[in-house]
Amino acid sequence: MPSYLAMTPEQFNQELQIMEQQYQQYRQQPLKLKMTRGVPSPEQLDLSAGLTTCLGPNDFKAADGTDCRNYGGIDGLPEARQLFADLLHTTPQQVMVLGNSSLNLMYDTLVKAMLFALPGAEKPWSHLDKIRFICPVPGYDRHFFVTQALGFEMIPVPMTPEGPDMDQVEALAAADPSIKGMWLVPVYSNPDGITCSEATCRRLAAMPTAAPDFRIFWDNAYVVHHLDPEFPESTPDIIGLCAEAGNPDRVFEFASSSKITWAGAGIACLASSLANLAFIRKQMSIQTIGPDKINQLRHCRFLKDKTHVLELMKSQAALLRPRFDLVEEILARDLAETGICRWQKPRGGYFVSLYVWTGTAAEVVRLAKECGVEVTPAGNTFPYGRDPQDTNIRLAPSYPTLAELRQALEVLTVCIRLAALRQMGNPS
Numbered sequence: 001m002p003s004y005l006a007m008t009p010e011q012f013n014q015e016l017q018i019m020e021q022q023y024q025q026y027r028q029q030p031l032k033l034k035m036t037r038g039v040p041s042p043e044q045l046d047l048s049a050g051l052t053t054c055l056g057p058n059d060f061k062a063a064d065g066t067d068c069r070n071y072g073g074i075d076g077l078p079e080a081r082q083l084f085a086d087l088l089h090t091t092p093q094q095v096m097v098l099g100n101s102s103l104n105l106m107y108d109t110l111v112k113a114m115l116f117a118l119p120g121a122e123k124p125w126s127h128l129d130k131i132r133f134i135c136p137v138p139g140y141d142r143h144f145f146v147t148q149a150l151g152f153e154m155i156p157v158p159m160t161p162e163g164p165d166m167d168q169v170e171a172l173a174a175a176d177p178s179i180k181g182m183w184l185v186p187v188y189s190n191p192d193g194i195t196c197s198e199a200t201c202r203r204l205a206a207m208p209t210a211a212p213d214f215r216i217f218w219d220n221a222y223v224v225h226h227l228d229p230e231f232p233e234s235t236p237d238i239i240g241l242c243a244e245a246g247n248p249d250r251v252f253e254f255a256s257s258s259k260i261t262w263a264g265a266g267i268a269c270l271a272s273s274l275a276n277l278a279f280i281r282k283q284m285s286i287q288t289i290g291p292d293k294i295n296q297l298r299h300c301r302f303l304k305d306k307t308h309v310l311e312l313m314k315s316q317a318a319l320l321r322p323r324f325d326l327v328e329e330i331l332a333r334d335l336a337e338t339g340i341c342r343w344q345k346p347r348g349g350y351f352v353s354l355y356v357w358t359g360t361a362a363e364v365v366r367l368a369k370e371c372g373v374e375v376t377p378a379g380n381t382f383p384y385g386r387d388p389q390d391t392n393i394r395l396a397p398s399y400p401t402l403a404e405l406r407q408a409l410e411v412l413t414v415c416i417r418l419a420a421l422r423q424m425g426n427p428s
Contacts, residue, residue, distance in 0.1 A: 002337070004420065004421065016418075019418040023415065026414060030372065031373060031407060033373045033405075033407060034400070035373070035375045035395050035396045036376050038190075039399040040263050040398060041319065041399050045263070051261060051298055055294070055301060059301070063077070068296070069293075074285055074288070074291070075277075076095070076098065076296060077293055077296045077300065079300040080269075081097055083300060083303060083309070088220060088223065088239075088255060088269075090237055100264070100266050100268055100292070101256065102219065102268040102269075109217075109252055110150060112279070112280065119249050119273075119276060119278075121212065125180055129178075130178045131178060132152065132153045132179045134155050134164075134169055135154045135155060135156050136157050136164040136183065136184060136189070137158060137383070138191055138382060141376070141380040144183075144380075144384070148383070148384065155383075156382060157169055157172070162194075162196065162197040162199065163194060163197060166204070174208045174209060177210040179209075180215065184196070186220060186235045187222050187235055188222040190351055191353040193345075193347065193351065195235065204250075205241035218254065220254065221254075221255065221256070221258075222259075224260065224313045228321070229310065249275050252270060254270055255268070255269055255271070260312065320350075320398060323400075327405070328345055330409040330413060331343055334414075350398055354392070356391055357391070357419065357424070359423060361379070361391050361393050364393060364415045364416050367419060373408045375393055375396075376393065378390065395412075
């Protein structure tokens with residue numbers, strides 16, 4: 001197949017006719033397929049069935065003798081803190097293990113910064129006229145939903161193969177004291193699958209900021225989520241880098257077991273400097289009497305340690321990798337030669353970032369939905385749901401079966417080609 005950009009008028013019209021016919025055929029099929037969110041499949045959840053049996057009727061005491069059935073223990077169990085510290089390359093003293101959702105911890109931490117003065121701050125953020133936040137794009141839509149809901153002005157900064165464009169990040173952070181922080185998924189970013197280089201991490205830790213209370217919200221959601229465990233990607237300990245650079249309070253790091261064990265019943269942590277944790281602890285002691293320690297205990301019994309976590313993640317990868325391989329197979333077969341589309345081939349995480357013909361992403365999503373195939377809404381990977389080029393679509397292939405995924409991808413590639421042909425034939 002020649003590139004769409006090099007087709008003769010006859011070839012172009014013939015291809016358009018073929019795509020129109022295929023699309024109408026798909027519209028007649030009763031499909032109901034979703035690739036909207038990074039949801040673990042039932043087979044992945046089955047890998048952690050041992051969570052229901054790993055605690056006996058008299059097994060309720062933590063390593064330090066804490067009775068997990070009772071109140072208290074606001075920092076989390078010692079063994080849970082140690083487990084996350086090992087996964088994040090930090091120390092247990094710099095980790096609090098709290099509820100089941102890292103997103104909840106991020107929201108809660110931002111609200112605390114709004115209501116109370118962070119270490120290094122003169123006043124709570126809510127006392128300021130304007131709060132601005134740097135948002136690498138394309139990025140995680142739920143991050144953007146949080147900062148939008150809290151009234152922050154979001155500043156998009158493009159991702160590069162090394163992480164966020166650091167020239168832009170440094171210039172913005174150094175010039176404007178109303179810029180109070182930034183979002184970042186440092187390992188296998190959502191949705192591009194990019195891992196920040198060591199150079200990027202060091203620049204983030206050391207860069208001057210106009211706001212003394214500037215914070216990086218370091219969402220390490222995919223720290224052990226390698227599609228090929230033999231070739232894992234990682235970043236240095238960002239908490240240590242910040243301390244080394246003289247900015248010990250710069251980062252709040254978040255992680256959870258949501259895509260390690262059970263997405264709806266995991267454990268989540270916040271890692272940071274001792275001063276930041278003291279700030280969180282002070283407010284949390286008023287907010288709650290303690291987290292669900294029984295859930296922490298059963299996770300520690302089931303996961304045991306970092307070695308066993310990595311073994312479990314090899315089993316997760318064995319289930320996920322065929323799905324990502326199928327995405328690559330179908331996209332390459334149907335789109336590689338057209339010249340209208342490109343995509344990332346991630347080495348970990350949960351997503352494939354697809355860049356369709358400029359100005360057609362929303363139309364592709366609409367066309368696919370009319371055929372019963374749902375993907376993440378176009379624009380969601382940008383602040384305010386506005387992709388200025390209308391080109392990025394996030395694919396989430398984890399939940400469908402391989403047969404369902406193949407169907408969905410074959411519909412999607414026809415929609416991508418049809419939307420591009422229609423626009424190329426009718427340029428505005």
